[in-house]
Amino acid sequence: MSRFLSKSVQRLRPSGIRRYFDIAATMEDVVTLGIGEPNFVTPKHIVDAGIQSLETGNTGYTSNAGIYELRAAIATQIYNRYNLTYSPDDEVLVTVGVSEALFLAMKAILDPGDEVLVVEPCFVANAAAIEMAGGVPVMVQTSPDNDFQVTGSELETHITDRTKAILMSYPNNPTGAVLTIEHMQQVADVAEKHDLVVISDEIYERLVYGIEHINFATLPNMRERTIVLSGMSKSYAMTGWRIGYATAPAPLIEAMKKIHQYLIMSAPTVGQVAALEAIEHGEDDVEYMRQNYDRRRQLIVDGFNRLGLTCFEPRGAFYAFPSVEITGMDDETFCERLLQEERLALIPGSAFGESGRGFIRASYATSEDNIREALVRLERFMINNGFYIPEDEQLATA
Numbered sequence: 592m593s594r595f596l597s598k599s600v601q602r603l604r605p606s607g608i609r610r611y612f613d614i615a616a617t618m619e620d621v622v623t624l625g626i627g628e629p630n631f632v633t634p635k636h637i638v639d640a641g642i643q644s645l646e647t648g649n650t651g652y653t654s655n656a657g658i659y660e661l662r663a664a665i666a667t668q669i670y671n672r673y674n675l676t677y678s679p680d681d682e683v684l685v686t687v688g689v690s691e692a693l694f695l696a697m698k699a700i701l702d703p704g705d706e707v708l709v710v711e712p713c714f715v716a717n718a719a720a721i722e723m724a725g726g727v728p729v730m731v732q733t734s735p736d737n738d739f740q741v742t743g744s745e746l747e748t749h750i751t752d753r754t755k756a757i758l759m760s761y762p763n764n765p766t767g768a769v770l771t772i773e774h775m776q777q778v779a780d781v782a783e784k785h786d787l788v789v790i791s792d793e794i795y796e797r798l799v800y801g802i803e804h805i806n807f808a809t810l811p812n813m814r815e816r817t818i819v820l821s822g823m824s825k826s827y828a829m830t831g832w833r834i835g836y837a838t839a840p841a842p843l844i845e846a847m848k849k850i851h852q853y854l855i856m857s858a859p860t861v862g863q864v865a866a867l868e869a870i871e872h873g874e875d876d877v878e879y880m881r882q883n884y885d886r887r888r889q890l891i892v893d894g895f896n897r898l899g900l901t902c903f904e905p906r907g908a909f910y911a912f913p914s915v916e917i918t919g920m921d922d923e924t925f926c927e928r929l930l931q932e933e934r935l936a937l938i939p940g941s942a943f944g945e946s947g948r949g950f951i952r953a954s955y956a957t958s959e960d961n962i963r964e965a966l967v968r969l970e971r972f973m974i975n976n977g978f979y980i981p982e983d984e985q986l987a988t989a
């Protein structure tokens with residue numbers, strides 16, 4: 592049947608995440624830290640707003656760009672948080688999750704063969720979105736040696752006369768890294784010097800721990816060349832409602848809207864109504880969930896470090912990204928054996944790009960009980976394979 596399929600689609604690689612879920616789905620009693628989605632259900636008042644909207648017959652399309660009140664609420668929230676002004680009329684676009692917004696951004700700016708510098712490790716859809724839009728992803732590696740920060744000099748080494756844009760996402764999936772203002776400024780300098788668009792996926796903007804999130808468009812001269820992507824999925828536990836949004840100067844939003852109107856028409860109406868309720872009355876929910884994630888973050892990071900799986904301190908999102916170097920295994924073998932021997936599902940870091948090789952991604956968007964059980968299984972795995980000796984046994988053999 593492959594003769595029916597386009598070469599470009601055949602070239603797309605399946606997500607490295609799916610394979611582990613497929614294996615895990617055939618097994619019983621699997622504990623998973625694999626899923627990058629909140630374990631909370633959407634707060635009740637948000638669900639109620641969605642139900643009420645359906646029950647009152649609000650079941651049609653909305654305007655292409657999204658319900659005006661929602662666009663206005665998004666613009667107000669961004670103004671209140673970052674002192675950045677976007678017009679709800681033509682600088683905000685409501686999309687089907689950040690996933691759609693990401694594709695629209697690429698499709699809007701790329702001609703065939705244009706290159707996009709993609710800071711990795713990163714969300715599995717990034718390279719695919721660029722390829723589907725006819726562009727060429729050029730991966731730019733980061734490393735734990737500098738806390739997974741992208742540097743200006745690393746970006747510079749990948750610039751060619753086809754480079755059109757930089758795509759990055761901080762707080763980062765899978766590392767949990769947050770970009771410092773100094774490194775943001777380096778990205779801004781490169782973007783300005785080479786006249787690049789910056790696509791800043793800030794979907795985890797509300798999930799930061801002990802630091803403030805900085806919207807990339809607030810950097811000097813960056814608003815005019817930046818498309819910021821964000822949405823409801825992670826902050827408000829609303830992955831299934833499928834609402835994201837893009838903010839950018841009007842010509843960029845106009846181009847994205849053109850594609851969006853032919854592709855999607857409008858984002859789900861019920862999701863948009865629920866998103867409006869979330870933005871207007873969901874602050875306490877965001878803070879409640881954030882504090883929960885923060886406690887779990889400490890639990891899991893301490894757990895990994897105690898077992899010798901060195902874990903850089905994530906300051907955002909809901910992922911820990913420890914190294915498996917101590918085991919001598921590569922990340923894929925480690926995850927496969929852990930799944931087979933202990934029925935614990937984690938994701939190999941290499942699924943997120945070459946610089947993730949040797950690391951594993953653990954999502955702590957799951958219950959504390961689940962995390963504790965995962966750490967028990969992990970400890971047993973490490974002991975059984977001779978990678979870790981518990982402290983009491985160390986004393987006994989001393």
Ligand SMILES: Cc1ncc(COP(=O)(O)O)c(C=O)c1O
Pocket residue numbers: 627687688689690691714760764792794822823824830834835
């Ligand atoms: C960095 C990043 N961007 C975008 C998405 C997709 O989000 P949405 O549910 O808004 O499509 C994810 C989901 O895991 C993500 O991690």
